[in-house]
Amino acid sequence: MLSLDIHDGSLLRTRYDLLLKLKEHYPEIKVSLFYIPYDYEAEMTQLSLQRDKKLKLLKENLDWIELIPHGLMHIPREFERADRTAMELSLKAIDEAFLKDDLPYVKGFCAPFWLYNQDVVDVLDENGWWMAADRNQPEALKTKKGYVYTHSIDENLSGLTEAQLHGHMTPPSSNDLGECFLNLMKLPHNQKWCFVSERVK
Numbered sequence: 432m433l434s435l436d437i438h439d440g441s442l443l444r445t446r447y448d449l450l451l452k453l454k455e456h457y458p459e460i461k462v463s464l465f466y467i468p469y470d471y472e473a474e475m476t477q478l479s480l481q482r483d484k485k486l487k488l489l490k491e492n493l494d495w496i497e498l499i500p501h502g503l504m505h506i507p508r509e510f511e512r513a514d515r516t517a518m519e520l521s522l523k524a525i526d527e528a529f530l531k532d533d534l535p536y537v538k539g540f541c542a543p544f545w546l547y548n549q550d551v552v553d554v555l556d557e558n559g560w561w562m563a564a565d566r567n568q569p570e571a572l573k574t575k576k577g578y579v580y581t582h583s584i585d586e587n588l589s590g591l592t593e594a595q596l597h598g599h600m601t602p603p604s605s606n607d608l609g610e611c612f613l614n615l616m617k618l619p620h621n622q623k624w625c626f627v628s629e630r631v632k
């Protein structure tokens with residue numbers, strides 16, 4: 432069973448062209464986007480002119496793409512020092528942002544840059560949310576239920592049949608989708624795929 436999580440997806444930042452090529456190559460694929468609900472960087476550019484078109488495209492593919500909040504705006508250190516009140520307000524703002532675009536989301540969370548604290552964990556637990564944690568920080572704080580990837584998409588993927596794959600939507604990450612696209616094409620065919628939300632333990 433394979434799952435694929437991609438960080439830094441958003442309405443305007445997502446490489447729909449590459450995701451649709453993946454879907455064509457692996458008809459059974461499921462993709463979990465750690466999604467920026469309010470991507471202010473992209474919203475402030477001319478990309479925002481394509482908003483309606485991108486929203487329609489995303490909604491047409493929600494049978495194989497799931498959305499999981501990746502912070503609220505994905506700004507540096509957004510949750511590193513967030514207290515309980517800030518975290519509670521953030522969950523409310525996340526809900527409002529998804530509601531505004533009429534998009535469903537999973538009650539999972541990944542802090543931008545893996546930076547967060549105990550208050551963030553506590554508020555997530557109290558509200559029944561799970562959190563994704565970084566495999567390279569095994570001692571990091573974790574929610575009661577959580578998800579950890581096993582492989583980065585810039586690693587050797589040949590022959591993998593059991594993996595929780597992890598990448599990023601755009602550079603400068605070494606595991607960005609465009610840079611690692613051909614590597615993803617080396618996965619065996621006829622594999623079972625699942626969403627990250629089905630991997631939560």
